Amino acid sequence: MSEHTSQTRGMTTVPPLVLLAIVVVTIGLYPLIFGQFMNLGISILLFAGFALAWDILGGWAGQNSLGNAVFVGIGAYSVAILHQFGIAPWWGMLVGIGVSGLLAWGWGALTFRLRGSYFTLSTIAVAEIIRLIALNEDWLTSGSEGKNLGSLPSLFGLDLFDRRVEFYLVLLFVAALLAFGHWLKTAKLGFYLRAVREDEDSAMALGINPARAKLTAFVLMGMFTSIGGGLWLLYLGRIDPDTALVIPVSIQIALLAIIGGRGTIYGPLVGAFIIGIPSEIFRSVLKEANLLVYGVLIVLVIVYLPKGIVGTFEEWLYKRQHPLEKRGS
Amino acid sequence: MLFEANQINVQFGGVKAVHNVSLTLQRGEILGLIGPNGAGKTTLFNALTGFVAKTGQVQLEGRDITNLPPFELPRLGVARTFQVERPFEDLTVLENVTISSFLRQTNAKAARNAALTTLERVGLLDRANQKCSELNLARRRRLEIAKALALEPRVLFLDEVIAGLNPPAQAEMIEFIRGLAKSGIGIVMVEHIMKVIMSLSDRVICMAFGEKIAEGTPQQIAQDPAVLDAYLGGIDD
Numbered sequence: 211m212s213e214h215t216s217q218t219r220g221m222t223t224v225p226p227l228v229l230l231a232i233v234v235v236t237i238g239l240y241p242l243i244f245g246q247f248m249n250l251g252i253s254i255l256l257f258a259g260f261a262l263a264w265d266i267l268g269g270w271a272g273q274n275s276l277g278n279a280v281f282v283g284i285g286a287y288s289v290a291i292l293h294q295f296g297i298a299p300w301w302g303m304l305v306g307i308g309v310s311g312l313l314a315w316g317w318g319a320l321t322f323r324l325r326g327s328y329f330t331l332s333t334i335a336v337a338e339i340i341r342l343i344a345l346n347e348d349w350l351t352s353g354s355e356g357k358n359l360g361s362l363p364s365l366f367g368l369d370l371f372d373r374r375v376e377f378y379l380v381l382l383f384v385a386a387l388l389a390f391g392h393w394l395k396t397a398k399l400g401f402y403l404r405a406v407r408e409d410e411d412s413a414m415a416l417g418i419n420p421a422r423a424k425l426t427a428f429v430l431m432g433m434f435t436s437i438g439g440g441l442w443l444l445y446l447g448r449i450d451p452d453t454a455l456v457i458p459v460s461i462q463i464a465l466l467a468i469i470g471g472r473g474t475i476y477g478p479l480v481g482a483f484i485i486g487i488p489s490e491i492f493r494s495v496l497k498e499a500n501l502l503v504y505g506v507l508i509v510l511v512i513v514y515l516p517k518g519i520v521g522t523f524e525e526w527l528y529k530r531q532h533p534l535e536k537r538g539s
Numbered sequence: 540m541l542f543e544a545n546q547i548n549v550q551f552g553g554v555k556a557v558h559n560v561s562l563t564l565q566r567g568e569i570l571g572l573i574g575p576n577g578a579g580k581t582t583l584f585n586a587l588t589g590f591v592a593k594t595g596q597v598q599l600e601g602r603d604i605t606n607l608p609p610f611e612l613p614r615l616g617v618a619r620t621f622q623v624e625r626p627f628e629d630l631t632v633l634e635n636v637t638i639s640s641f642l643r644q645t646n647a648k649a650a651r652n653a654a655l656t657t658l659e660r661v662g663l664l665d666r667a668n669q670k671c672s673e674l675n676l677a678r679r680r681r682l683e684i685a686k687a688l689a690l691e692p693r694v695l696f697l698d699e700v701i702a703g704l705n706p707p708a709q710a711e712m713i714e715f716i717r718g719l720a721k722s723g724i725g726i727v728m729v730e731h732i733m734k735v736i737m738s739l740s741d742r743v744i745c746m747a748f749g750e751k752i753a754e755g756t757p758q759q760i761a762q763d764p765a766v767l768d769a770y771l772g773g774i775d776d
Contacts, residue, residue: 532668
């Protein structure tokens with residue numbers, strides 16, 4: 211008993227809300243300092259959001275999606291298509307959330323009864339199907355030409371084409387995802403997802419329905435990603451299948467989360483910044499060769515930090531707070 | 540009757556792993572399940588807890604639970620442990636048990652407190668914040684039981700929770716299981732150590748080749764010729 215209290219006293223944890231506030235405020239300073247690099251900041255932050263959403267299913271529930279471009283695309287196209295009919299982007303986003311949620315629900319209901327890599331394979335297939343639909347159904351998506359945004363209504367008097375406005379909207383999106391991550395850490399859903407990730411049979415023995423837990427995470431992931439897709443459209447001003455619906459987008463989303471550290475709340479955010487900034491620099495300095503550097507970086511992380519950057523850091527912290535002689539066995 | 544299974548059959552391809560086995564269990568009763576390796580004890584456990592397909596009928600306090608999926612049973616009061624302990628290795632001891640507590644508790648704080656109470660009960664409170672992968676065998680066993688107990692079961696299936704422990708740890712575990720039965724939980728336990736099962740069980744069922752070959756008090760079982768034959772007849776490993 212006394213050992214237990216001394217151990218908890220030894221823990222130096224920052225309260226979640228304080229940590230979240232520090233992170234969000236720090237990122238919020240970016241436009242004030244790097245005002246000339248707004249595009250870089252927005253893309254990194256946006257992909258951080260995509261990766262954070264991916265992590266709900268990929269990190270917490272251990273189901274790897276390699277098709278999240280689908281939800282990015284649905285989010286972007288919903289806003290763009292409805293925009294043509296004079297419907298404001300926020301309503302378009304709501305429609306995107308609904309469509310993504312429904313698609314994830316149907317898709318997950320079909321695939322989550324299978325175990326292992328079947329789900330991942332299905333994500334690649336569905337992503338390709340949706341890309342081909344967007345490419346060929348001209349009446350809906352304008353095919354390979356894609357959709358352009360003309361003018362946009364103002365949101366509470368804010369210009370949605372202003373890069374700073376866009377940055378803070380994306381930051382709001384990321385902050386919501388981080389807050390959701392903190393909630394998951396202590397909530398029943400988060401515990402159930404981790405149980406399913408670790409061992410489905412054990413999870414069932416504790417009264418957890420694995421298919422339902424995974425489905426919930428999948429629907430949430432799809433809906434969150436779709437919001438990001440809508441924001442991406444506002445930032446790009448246009449959308450076409452080759453930008454939003456291609457496999458590299460899906461892969462990048464997954465990699466940022468894996469490299470940063472899956473299931474760690476902040477991992478995907480860290481991954482996006484640590485990979486995003488150098489890859490942009492390499493792209494301008496090295497042109498085509500940047501992909502090589504990018505690839506080497508990924509291999510290094512996977513070999514030396516299999517739990518990702520934040521995951522490895524947390525492990526180090528755990529070992530420091532629980533020295534071996536006190537841990538025993 | 541707390542728990543009742545009638546004519547349970549499990550078939551793997553052409554092999555009858557469990558053949559027409561029936562059993563009953565009262566509140567507070569400890570039913571021992573013995574038999575040589577490969578007798579079908581664990582398969583029977585898996586069948587009764589919904590993990591493998593079976594024919595026959597299973598009832599919990601008169602309610603038919605035969606065809607329920609495994610994740611529905613804990614809510615109704617049936618819990619189990621696994622022969623090879625299966626904690627969620629990457630999570631802490633407390634987090635592992637908290638997962639179970641969420642079955643009965645709706646909010647995070649209540650679940651955590653219930654988990655701490657359960658850990659205290661099994662003597663793992665001082666390990667609450669440690670990762671499961673660092674626990675020794677005796678503590679892993681206790682964690683496995685804590686995870687089942689946090690579900691607040693009325694029927695508990697224990698699959699070899701004593702074998703492999705050193706004598707003092709065995710004695711502690713035996714006392715602990717006896718206490719669980721006294722609190723009213725019906726317990727079905729598979730165990731290899733004859734001395735343990737004979738001293739702990741109110742009733743014993745012996746299985747061989749998937750069939751029930753004997754049932755009775757520990758004394759009756761110890762003298763049953765069919766049981767002696769099964770153990771000494773050369774099919775043990």
